Structure formats: C-alpha cells, structure tokens
Amino acid sequence: MPTIYLQPLLAEGAFLYFFISSFYMRKPYCLLLLLLLLMGQSLAGWAQEAVPVTGSVLTDTGQPLPGATIFIKGTFIGTSTSRDGGFLLRTDFSNGPVILSVSFVGYVTQELTLSKPDNGIKVTLKPNPIQAAEVIASASRKEENILQAPVTVEKVTSEQVLRLPPPDVQVGLNQFKGIDVNGTSMLMNSLSTRGFNSPKSERLIQLTDYFDTQSPSLNINSGNLQGLPEIDIESIEIIHGPASALYGANAFNGVLLQNSKDPFVTEGLTLRVRGGGRALFDGQLRYAKRIGQKFAFKVTGAYLTADDWLAENYSATDRRVESRNNDQGSTLGYDAVNNYGDVAFRVPDSYPIADLRGKTLFMPGFAEQALVGTDERAKSLKVQPSLSYLLTNTIKVTVGAATAAARPATRAPAVTGSRTMAPTSTTAKLRVAAGLCAGSRCRISGPTRTI
The missing domain is CATH 2.40.170.20 (TonB-dependent receptor, beta-barrel domain)
Structure with missing residues (x-):
C-alpha cells in the first residue's frame, strides 16, 4: 500500500510538505487506489458552494489584455482572461476575504482584496519594462x-x-x-x-x-x-x-x-x-x-x-594532423577532411617502380553522403x-x-x-x-x- 505523509499547517504562510513514497508504487492499481483514497478524503472539504466572480483586465491605455492570469493568492484556484480581456473565477468566501493576484508578462502584478462576490471588477495593469518583479x-x-x-x-x-x-x-x-x-x-x-x-x-x-x-x-x-x-x-x-x-x-x-x-x-x-x-x-x-x-x-x-x-569538406587534411598527406587532387590519393576509410600506405624503398618509392598512397575512401545515403x-x-x-x-x-x-x-x-x-x-x-x-x-x- 502506498504511504502518504502529511504535515499540518503550523501558521499563516507556513509551507505544507507533501510526500508520496513511490517504493511500493510499482503497479498501476496502487496508483489508482491512492487517487481514489485522496479523492474520497477531499470530498468532505468541498461542502461550500463557490460563487462566480467576473471582471476584465485592461492595459493602462484601456485596451483588453488577453492571456492575463488571475489567481486566488495562496491557492491553486485560477483562470486566464479571454480574447476580450474578460474572466470568470469561482470563489469561496466562507473563510473570509480572498486576495486576487492579476499578472501578465511585462506588466506590474496587481492584487486586490474581495470580501464578497463582485461581477464588475476592472483591473488595470501598467507596463514594467525592467522585469525586476519577476x-x-x-x-x-x-x-x-x-x-x-x-x-x-x-x-x-x-x-x-x-x-x-x-x-x-x-x-x-x-x-x-x-x-x-x-x-x-x-x-x-x-x-x-x-x-x-x-x-x-x-x-x-x-x-x-x-x-x-x-x-x-x-x-x-x-x-x-x-x-x-x-x-x-x-x-x-x-x-x-x-x-x-x-x-x-x-x-x-x-x-x-x-x-x-x-x-x-x-x-x-x-x-x-x-x-x-x-x-x-x-x-x-x-x-x-x-x-x-x-x-x-x-x-x-x-x-x-x-x-x-552532412559534412562535405573534401579538402586535404592539414599536414600538422596527417604528416604524410598529399596535396588535394593528387593521383596518389589524399586524406580528405570528411572522407572516411582513406587508409594510408607507404610504398617501400625497394619497390620496382622508382617513381613510387617512399611515397604514400591513400585508398579512395567514402564520402559521408555515400555512407548515410537517405538516412x-x-x-x-x-x-x-x-x-x-x-x-x-x-x-x-x-x-x-x-x-x-x-x-x-x-x-x-x-x-x-x-x-x-x-x-x-x-x-x-x-x-x-x-x-x-x-x-x-x-x-x-x-x-x-x-x-
């Protein structure tokens, strides 16, 4: 059975720590059982009916501000404004007044206190160019x-x-x-x-x-x-x-x-x-x-x-990297930067053809496009x-x-x-x-x- 640890609130502003041990939560039915238990415990705490609170969020020039977020401070209850800047938020006043926090990126966050339902709230947000209050x-x-x-x-x-x-x-x-x-x-x-x-x-x-x-x-x-x-x-x-x-x-x-x-x-x-x-x-x-x-x-x-x-640099590798390398375009072959498999072979001094003695031959190798193909x-x-x-x-x-x-x-x-x-x-x-x-x-x- 999954274990749940809850630490009660001690005072205003105290943080409530919630830890769910996942040691036993290896099977889906354990998770389902945990959620059902938590949901059952929470039903008793929602007896009060939330009432709607409506309003609009505007800029300092009177234009509607779509996408602004409105949260009840200290809770997860929130919403965002529509295209015309309006919002509807269901609020429970059974525990006293609530504080609405209205925010939008690039604007100063505003807070207002409500002690009862209000359907005509108008919030004006002012620009905040320095973003110091993020x-x-x-x-x-x-x-x-x-x-x-x-x-x-x-x-x-x-x-x-x-x-x-x-x-x-x-x-x-x-x-x-x-x-x-x-x-x-x-x-x-x-x-x-x-x-x-x-x-x-x-x-x-x-x-x-x-x-x-x-x-x-x-x-x-x-x-x-x-x-x-x-x-x-x-x-x-x-x-x-x-x-x-x-x-x-x-x-x-x-x-x-x-x-x-x-x-x-x-x-x-x-x-x-x-x-x-x-x-x-x-x-x-x-x-x-x-x-x-x-x-x-x-x-x-x-x-x-x-x-x-895809790498397509076929110039000769610098001789500081490959000291035996030939010039680009050499008939003896050369080590290209993005050519693979161009193995070097040094012709021995006893080779019958005198023009090749002591020189380095390179295999043709493969370009990256040839290796990758359509991959x-x-x-x-x-x-x-x-x-x-x-x-x-x-x-x-x-x-x-x-x-x-x-x-x-x-x-x-x-x-x-x-x-x-x-x-x-x-x-x-x-x-x-x-x-x-x-x-x-x-x-x-x-x-x-x-x-």
Whole structure:
C-alpha cells in the first residue's frame, strides 16, 4: 500500500510538505487506489458552494489584455482572461476575504482584496519594462522575487520561448547569458553553465515540472527530447551555480527547470506548424480542458523531422594532423577532411617502380553522403497526457505519462575507417506529483519519483 505523509499547517504562510513514497508504487492499481483514497478524503472539504466572480483586465491605455492570469493568492484556484480581456473565477468566501493576484508578462502584478462576490471588477495593469518583479520558484522551491533569490536565476517567459528559432528550444537558450550549447546533431545538444562546456551536460540537471528528464539508460540529457513542447512551456528557469542543497549532488553547475502550463488556467486548443530549410517540419499540439471545479486534463504532442547536417569538406587534411598527406587532387590519393576509410600506405624503398618509392598512397575512401545515403532524416515524437485533480484549494495532484521516440541521423565518428548507426530511442515515464501551498506561498510542485 502506498504511504502518504502529511504535515499540518503550523501558521499563516507556513509551507505544507507533501510526500508520496513511490517504493511500493510499482503497479498501476496502487496508483489508482491512492487517487481514489485522496479523492474520497477531499470530498468532505468541498461542502461550500463557490460563487462566480467576473471582471476584465485592461492595459493602462484601456485596451483588453488577453492571456492575463488571475489567481486566488495562496491557492491553486485560477483562470486566464479571454480574447476580450474578460474572466470568470469561482470563489469561496466562507473563510473570509480572498486576495486576487492579476499578472501578465511585462506588466506590474496587481492584487486586490474581495470580501464578497463582485461581477464588475476592472483591473488595470501598467507596463514594467525592467522585469525586476519577476517571480521564480526554482531557487528556494518557493515563490519569491527574482531579485530576492539567493542565487543567480535566468527566467525565460513563454513569449520568449515561442520566439526562439527552431529546431530545439534549448538551442535558442545560447542567446542568454552564461549558457553554452554544444550541438552534436539536429536533435541532440548539451547545455553547460559556469564555463564547463562539454559534449554532454555534466553536473547540470534538467527538470520538467521538477522531474528529471535524464535518459535512464544513457545517463545523459538528450536535448529537449524528454522535455516539453514549446507551446506548453510556461517558463524556463536556469540557476547559475551550485544548487545541491535542493536538487542533489548533480546540480553542481546549475539547474534548468521547465514549468508547464496549468490546465486549470490555460485552457483550449493550440496548434503550431513551422517549416524551414533542410526540409524542416515542426508540428505541435496542446489541448487542455477544465471539467467542473476539480478536474482538468491536458494532452500535448510534438513531431519534428528535418535533414540533418552532412559534412562535405573534401579538402586535404592539414599536414600538422596527417604528416604524410598529399596535396588535394593528387593521383596518389589524399586524406580528405570528411572522407572516411582513406587508409594510408607507404610504398617501400625497394619497390620496382622508382617513381613510387617512399611515397604514400591513400585508398579512395567514402564520402559521408555515400555512407548515410537517405538516412540523414532526424525525427522526434513526443506525447504527454496528464490529469490534474484539486483535492482542496491548496492541494493539487497530477498524474501524467510522457513518451518520446527519437531517431537522430547517423553521424560520422571521429575515428577514421569506422561508422556507427544511431538507433531509435524510445522512453516512457509515469509521473505522479503533488503541489501544495498555503498563505502567501503556493503553486510549488513537490513530485514523487518517476516510475
């Protein structure tokens, strides 16, 4: 039987820790039983009927502001504005007044207190060009102002993410300070911080909603193949520097955290299709729906395919690398930069033909195009469904699955005369997480282990 540990609230603003032991959660029926128990316990706490609160969010010039988020402070209850800037939020006033927090990227967050239902709320947000009041959660595992964080944190908003160039969101992160990206193919890349650049992300952990996206079999971070589609990213937070106290020993060089969009807040269907050079096709889909006041589900998917880069440098390798090399175009052959299998053979001094004595002959070898043929297509597919349930206003449980399949194009190895085939990689993970909040601290996810 799965075990549940709950620590009661001690005072206003105290953080409620929620831990679900995954030691016994190896079978699906255990997870189902756990959710049924939690749902049954929560029904008694929802006796009061929530009443609707409506209003609109405007800019300082009086224009409607679609996409602004409205949350009841200290809870998971929230929504977003429609195209005309309007919103509807069901609120329970049985415990006294509530505080609405209204925010939008690039604007100053506004808070207003309601003691009773109001259907004519008008909130005006003023621009905030310096972005000094951005709220982050990765530095201390609680919401705080980015200027008050104990470490340096770079926050990338959803609008910035959508403006990053293809094919991968992580490739575009090299535009931000202190982040190095080492790309080995169209889909595979590695992030590094603090100047520790290497072909794979060492001591920089990558998390999606606090779940480690590292490949369990390869023990490496395979770019964004295990991450979120761009249209489902609420924000990306990068911690520059050690974060071992919160995230373990592997966070010696930093943390990259992708936060997904909440299906309770951001509903509807979103589609995006992009194309580009090298036969690039990138299609993404997100559908989220809130069912009643407690349930919400979300399905995201992404498919990308493109022609990977092929090396086509056929000039002669520098003699500082291959001292016996001949000039480019020599009838004796030569070692080309992107030619493989061009093995060298030195003609002995006793050879009968005097013109060849002591010279070096090179085998013709194979160009990369000849080795790869039509196998230069890189492909990736991601499907991530999830179901969220509000146990109370301050407790949310999310169950989701993430499956990803990737097929990088074959690449030429560094060793001359050999070649390897990159196999198709498929992974699937079941995720169970619980997010809790109280007082002024909320919307923090505390996940269990990935099963």
